[in-house]
Amino acid sequence: MDFDFGSLLAFIIFGVTIGVVYGIVALGISLIYSGLDIVHFAHGEIYMFGAFLGLVLSQQIGIPYPGAMIGAMVLAALLGMFIERVFYRRLTRSGGGYTVAGMGMIICGFGMSVALMNVAFLIWGADAEPFPVEFGIEPLEINDISIPPSYLLTAVVSLCLMGILNYFLRYTKIGLAVRAVAHNKDIAFLMGINVPLFISLIFGLACALAAAAGVLVGPMQSVQVEMGYLMLMKAFAAAVVGGFGSLPGALIGGILVGIFENLGAAYISASHKDIYAFLLLILVLMYRPAGLFGVVAKVKA
Amino acid sequence: MLNIKEVHSGYGKLKILRGINLNVPQGGVVALLGGNGTGKSTLLKTISGLVPVMEGSIEFDGQIISGKKPHEIVRSGLVQVTQSKEAYPAMTVEENLMLGAFTRSDSGGVRADLEKVYEFFPVLRQRRKVLSGTLSGGEVQMLVIGRGLMAKPKMLMLDEPSAALAPKVVLEIFSNIYKISQTGVTILIVEQNVRMALLLAQYAYIIRDGVIMIEGSAEDLINDSSVKDSFLGGTVANTKKSLNS
Ligand SMILES: Nc1ncnc2c1ncn2[C@@H]1O[C@H](COP(=O)(O)OP(=O)(O)O)[C@@H](O)[C@H]1O
Ligand SMILES: [Mg+2]
Numbered sequence: 001m002d003f004d005f006g007s008l009l010a011f012i013i014f015g016v017t018i019g020v021v022y023g024i025v026a027l028g029i030s031l032i033y034s035g036l037d038i039v040h041f042a043h044g045e046i047y048m049f050g051a052f053l054g055l056v057l058s059q060q061i062g063i064p065y066p067g068a069m070i071g072a073m074v075l076a077a078l079l080g081m082f083i084e085r086v087f088y089r090r091l092t093r094s095g096g097g098y099t100v101a102g103m104g105m106i107i108c109g110f111g112m113s114v115a116l117m118n119v120a121f122l123i124w125g126a127d128a129e130p131f132p133v134e135f136g137i138e139p140l141e142i143n144d145i146s147i148p149p150s151y152l153l154t155a156v157v158s159l160c161l162m163g164i165l166n167y168f169l170r171y172t173k174i175g176l177a178v179r180a181v182a183h184n185k186d187i188a189f190l191m192g193i194n195v196p197l198f199i200s201l202i203f204g205l206a207c208a209l210a211a212a213a214g215v216l217v218g219p220m221q222s223v224q225v226e227m228g229y230l231m232l233m234k235a236f237a238a239a240v241v242g243g244f245g246s247l248p249g250a251l252i253g254g255i256l257v258g259i260f261e262n263l264g265a266a267y268i269s270a271s272h273k274d275i276y277a278f279l280l281l282i283l284v285l286m287y288r289p290a291g292l293f294g295v296v297a298k299v300k301a
Numbered sequence: 302m303l304n305i306k307e308v309h310s311g312y313g314k315l316k317i318l319r320g321i322n323l324n325v326p327q328g329g330v331v332a333l334l335g336g337n338g339t340g341k342s343t344l345l346k347t348i349s350g351l352v353p354v355m356e357g358s359i360e361f362d363g364q365i366i367s368g369k370k371p372h373e374i375v376r377s378g379l380v381q382v383t384q385s386k387e388a389y390p391a392m393t394v395e396e397n398l399m400l401g402a403f404t405r406s407d408s409g410g411v412r413a414d415l416e417k418v419y420e421f422f423p424v425l426r427q428r429r430k431v432l433s434g435t436l437s438g439g440e441v442q443m444l445v446i447g448r449g450l451m452a453k454p455k456m457l458m459l460d461e462p463s464a465a466l467a468p469k470v471v472l473e474i475f476s477n478i479y480k481i482s483q484t485g486v487t488i489l490i491v492e493q494n495v496r497m498a499l500l501l502a503q504y505a506y507i508i509r510d511g512v513i514m515i516e517g518s519a520e521d522l523i524n525d526s527s528v529k530d531s532f533l534g535g536t537v538a539n540t541k542k543s544l545n546s
């Protein structure tokens with residue numbers, strides 16, 4: 001195959017667009033990690049639920065695509081808050097991280113992942129559902145490769161979501177309180193912050209981001225009960241590459257994973273596309289365990 | 302203002318405090334003294350609701366607060382200033398201060414109080430855009446006290462404000478605490494620096510192994526020879542030495 005600069009550029013652009021989606025899912029995983037001290041292993045299923053909810057809202061109920069996305073985000077946030085309150089709260093209250101309860105939490109997350117997958121299976125069945133959306137914009141042509149509108153839109157919407165989240169965390173009073181809760185719950189309590197409520201809020205926020213990713217990816221691929229697993233792994237890789245708990249790191253980690261896997265698929269072997277993310281994950285863990293942008297791992301008492 | 306009756310508390314099944322009785326009158330300054338690991342911080346955390354009360358009751362400003370959640374207790378005007386190293390290091394000085402005012406919705410009043418805190422601790426104004434993780438020990442202590450003031454407290458509880466600070470800085474911090482009490486804020490101060498605490502407080506309690514051993518007016522305790530020998534001996538001598546040098 002001839003080396004051609006235009007197609008390299010196109011592969012990178014494809015990588016970046018899917019990468020920002022990994023980034024917003026990773027952002028949610030990072031948020032939950034800093035707020036609840038747990039790695040949420042059922043986050044891929046929240047993403048899958050988000051995709052199905054978006055599909056139902058836009059195709060069956062007929063809400064326009066942007067409205068369906070917001071609706072799916074709200075519903076996924078409520079679902080997440082419900083799961084957190086009812087199933088996770090007891091475990092996280094007795095400590096996360098490296099404690100026995102932390103181990104229980106990991107297993108509980110896996111259990112939740114299987115349970116949610118089965119609920120989705122009961123409701124929507126095992127078939128891959130197409131999620132056709134008419135965006136009304138022209139594909140972007142770069143040399144011979146055209147980038148479909150869904151990819152362009154995905155990148156723009158993801159970046160907007162991140163921008164909004166960044167503004168919220170940095171410049172609003174509630175965002176300040178979210179950061180306080182994420183860093184130290186006892187002090188946050190002493191500031192008069194209703195910590196349990198904020199933990200639910202953080203969880204809901206992370207689930208809303210995952211749902212947005214689901215609604216964005218749906219039109220690119222299709223919506224299917226088992227779609228969550230790979231997304232979880234790639235978002236997890238993105239979070240680790242960027243440094244767990246670092247928000248800009250999640251974005252950059254996502255983009256790196258996206259580029260890496262697209263270049264691997266293009267120049268090494270397309271049939272092993274999903275391996276490259278893990279290759280990157282392992283390389284980063286071997287040489288920079290704190291991630292590219294991570295500070296020294298946060299060890300909590 | 303604060304009334305603690307027969308309070309028992311601890312962590313999980315481990316009981317630390319065993320029947321504490323303590324009283325802080327409105328507008329007063331009361332000191333809680335004792336060595337390391339005797340339960341001083343546990344008592345403050347119990348009052349502020351971070352550690353659950355097992356037995357007994359705590360009344361603040363005419364209301365029973367034992368059993369309430371920490372964020373509710375803060376809203377009733379009782380604010381705990383955490384131990385010195387507990388600012389949010391990744392937030393700026395001003396963000397930390399604004400966090401102190403989280404419970405308030407009077408943005409005009411918050412602005413005015415921020416100005417007051419900056420007048421009180423001019424060094425915080427200079428460093429307001431700086432991440433608080435880069436501050437010196439004395440500056441962090443001023444920051445956490447200022448953050449406590451931002452909540453507009455009726456009563457302030459301070460946990461070892463002198464810990465790990467140079468004597469000159471300790472003097473400055475204590476004179477600021479004195480000024481705060483002059484503005485009408487009731488104060489409960491936990492200290493190992495017995496000398497300084499007894500100069501500031503009107504009344505003091507000495508705690509040991511989760512029990513109040515001695516209580517009395519600050520004057521009486523300073524002059525009580527048995528107190529000197531069994532509790533204050535080393536500490537007073539050391540403080541005197543460092544103050545004289
Ligand atoms: N989170 C905790 N869990 C279990 N025991 C604790 C905890 N915090 C403090 N302790 C124990 O409680 C006792 C009193 O501690 P503390 O109140 O911090 O003492 P002080 O503030 O007087 O130095 C100590 O024996 C300490 O080991
Ligand atoms: Mg202590």
